[in-house]
Amino acid sequence: xENVEQHPSTLSVQEGDSAVIKCTYSDSASNYFPWYxxxxxxxxxxxxxxxxxxxxxxxxxxxxxxxxxxKHFSLHITETQPEDSAVYFCAxxxxxxxxxxxxxQGTRLTINP
Amino acid sequence: xxxxxxxxxxxxxxxxxxxxxxxxxLDFQATTMFWYRQFxxxxxxxxxxxxxGSKATYEQGVEKxxxxxxxxxxxxxTLTVTSAHPEDSxxxxxxxxDFQGSSYEQYFGPGTRLTVT
Numbered sequence: 226x227e228n229v230e231q232h233p234s235t236l237s238v239q240e241g242d243s244a245v246i247k248c249t250y251s252d253s254a255s256n257y258f259p260w261y262x263x264x265x266x267x268x269x270x271x272x273x274x275x276x277x278x279x280x281x282x283x284x285x286x287x288x289x290x291x292x293x294x295x296k297h298f299s300l301h302i303t304e305t306q307p308e309d310s311a312v313y314f315c316a317x318x319x320x321x322x323x324x325x326x327x328x329x330q331g332t333r334l335t336i337n338p
Numbered sequence: 339x340x341x342x343x344x345x346x347x348x349x350x351x352x353x354x355x356x357x358x359x360x361x362x363x364l365d366f367q368a369t370t371m372f373w374y375r376q377f378x379x380x381x382x383x384x385x386x387x388x389x390x391g392s393k394a395t396y397e398q399g400v401e402k403x404x405x406x407x408x409x410x411x412x413x414x415x416t417l418t419v420t421s422a423h424p425e426d427s428x429x430x431x432x433x434x435x436d437f438q439g440s441s442y443e444q445y446f447g448p449g450t451r452l453t454v455t
Contacts, residue, residue: 257442268431268446269382276442314381318442323370323389324435326444328381 227252229317231329239337244305246332248315249297257318258298259326260289262311269314273300302334310336341365342434344447351422352455358418359450361432367412368434372444373405376429388415422454 228251238244250258256277261269275282275289275298282289286305291298302309315329341364351357361371369390374382386396386407394407406418415434419426429451433444 259443266429266449266451268448270446271443274443323372323387323395324442325372325384325387326433327384331381 227327229327229329235333237335244302246300248329250317254319255317260300261314264311305336307336340445342445342447348451350453356420361415363413363434366436371415371434373417374431424454427454
């Protein structure tokens with residue numbers, strides 16, 4: 226089955242700097258790649274997603290890039306702010322059956338003021 | 339739109355008892371709902387896929403007789419943890435997709451924190 230690897234597990238950056246989180250997936254049939262932000266005790270919040278027919282997508286300070294050949298995708302957050310501190314998860318969905326999500330291990334991002 | 343609710347938000351039960359968690363899609367019909375479990379400082383692990391009107395599909399290693407899933411309507415799925423033990427203490431989250439739309443997005447419930455004493 227699908228396997229999603231996420232790095233790094235923790236990331237600390239200065240406020241205003243950029244943060245990059247990377248994920249790789251194993252199943253070439255995966256075609257949907259969402260990123261979630263989760264605060265302690267809360268539900269995961271979708272922050273951006275990308276489909277396999279697109280190489281890059283941007284939404285204000287957040288961008289996601291996808292390399293289908295290498296089977297990896299990355300989250301880029303620019304001009305980081307303290308409220309960006311949270312745990313971020315990548316996920317991949319296979320275009321078969323119920324299209325269930327497989328999550329990466331998560332990255333704890335800390336923005337230092 | 340696309341709101342998913344869960345009830346209860348937290349529950350404490352004694353070892354050996356059963357607990358039922360409800361997941362509702364409030365403003366859309368969800369033919370498929372998903373149940374996840376999340377242990378502290380860990381990722382979301384899919385437990386099962388719940389299909390309206392049919393049996394749930396469980397992930398490898400998840401005991402179907404222990405985690406009973408019922409998806410009786412297009413807006414409600416329930417997860418019953420039977421004979422709960424302390425190791426079942428976790429954060430249980432459901433999600434749902436609006437299959438009438440073209441979006442791949444899953445909408446997550448707020449989660450249920452289960453503590454078994």
